Amino acid sequence: MASKRPFGSLGEFASPQARRTTRRMTHGPPVRPPVPDGTPEARTLRDGEELVAHRLVKTLDRMDPGLIESFKSNAELGKPPRGREEREPEVHRGVSMFKAHAQAVERRQRILNRLIREGRADQLGIGDYVAMLRLVGPDFCFEDRGTPDGHMTIWGSASSLVTAVVEITQATPPDLNQPHLTE
Numbered sequence: 001m002a003s004k005r006p007f008g009s010l011g012e013f014a015s016p017q018a019r020r021t022t023r024r025m026t027h028g029p030p031v032r033p034p035v036p037d038g039t040p041e042a043r044t045l046r047d048g049e050e051l052v053a054h055r056l057v058k059t060l061d062r063m064d065p066g067l068i069e070s071f072k073s074n075a076e077l078g079k080p081p082r083g084r085e086e087r088e089p090e091v092h093r094g095v096s097m098f099k100a101h102a103q104a105v106e107r108r109q110r111i112l113n114r115l116i117r118e119g120r121a122d123q124l125g126i127g128d129y130v131a132m133l134r135l136v137g138p139d140f141c142f143e144d145r146g147t148p149d150g151h152m153t154i155w156g157s158a159s160s161l162v163t164a165v166v167e168i169t170q171a172t173p174p175d176l177n178q179p180h181l182t183e
Contacts, residue, residue: 041145042090042153045137052134053097053142053154054104055161058127060168070127071095071161094143094153095161097133103150104130105171130171133164140164 045051057070069077074085075092085092098104108126115121135142140156154161 042141042143042155044141045135045139047138049137050134051137051140051142052132053099053152054101055095055097055131055133056104056108056126056171057129057131057168060129060170062162062165062168067131067165068158068162070131071158076158090155091143091153094155097152097154099144099150099152101130101132101169107149107151108171128171129168131165132167132169133161134166135161135164 055070057067059067059070061067073093073095074081081089081092098107108128111126112121112124115123135154135156139160140154142155143153145151156164
């Protein structure tokens with residue numbers, strides 16, 4: 001019989017429902033409950049179902065131990081919740097990703113442009129690279145709210161997410177690496 005234990009490394013921070021319903025799969029770490037409380041658009045990938053997602057990361061090197069840090073949720077990193085994360089704690093435990101490479105690059109550029117306007121360009125906290133992941137169910141949950149920017153929230157352990165990386169590329173072509181402001 002599979003043992004029950006709190007979701008991943010969240011331990012006591014997992015919701016009561018997550019602690020009750022999280023189960024150990026026959027292969028790999030415990031997985032998240034099928035539908036997180038308060039996020040009706042979220043669902044678990046079905047067994048064998050695939051989802052391609054893109055995440056901004058800080059290294060191009062798959063062997064860099066820092067790569068796993070790029071796949072930790074804000075909750076795992078000890079960052080305080082903000083915005084929607086305050087209203088929906090499950091979102092704080094998820095990781096932001098995008099449907100397409102270009103959408104991840106656009107998000108990076110928008111953040112960089114805002115920091116430049118504020119005189120804080122040196123504080124860019126997201127990576128210069130985009131990892132493409134092929135997520136296969138049932139080890140991952142996702143929420144796709146259908147936003148035009150292609151944003152999705154993905155739930156899964158950082159180590160499982162790193163294992164799902166199939167490619168890492170630059171977030172911008174080499175000749176466009178210099179920050180620029182758009183009107």
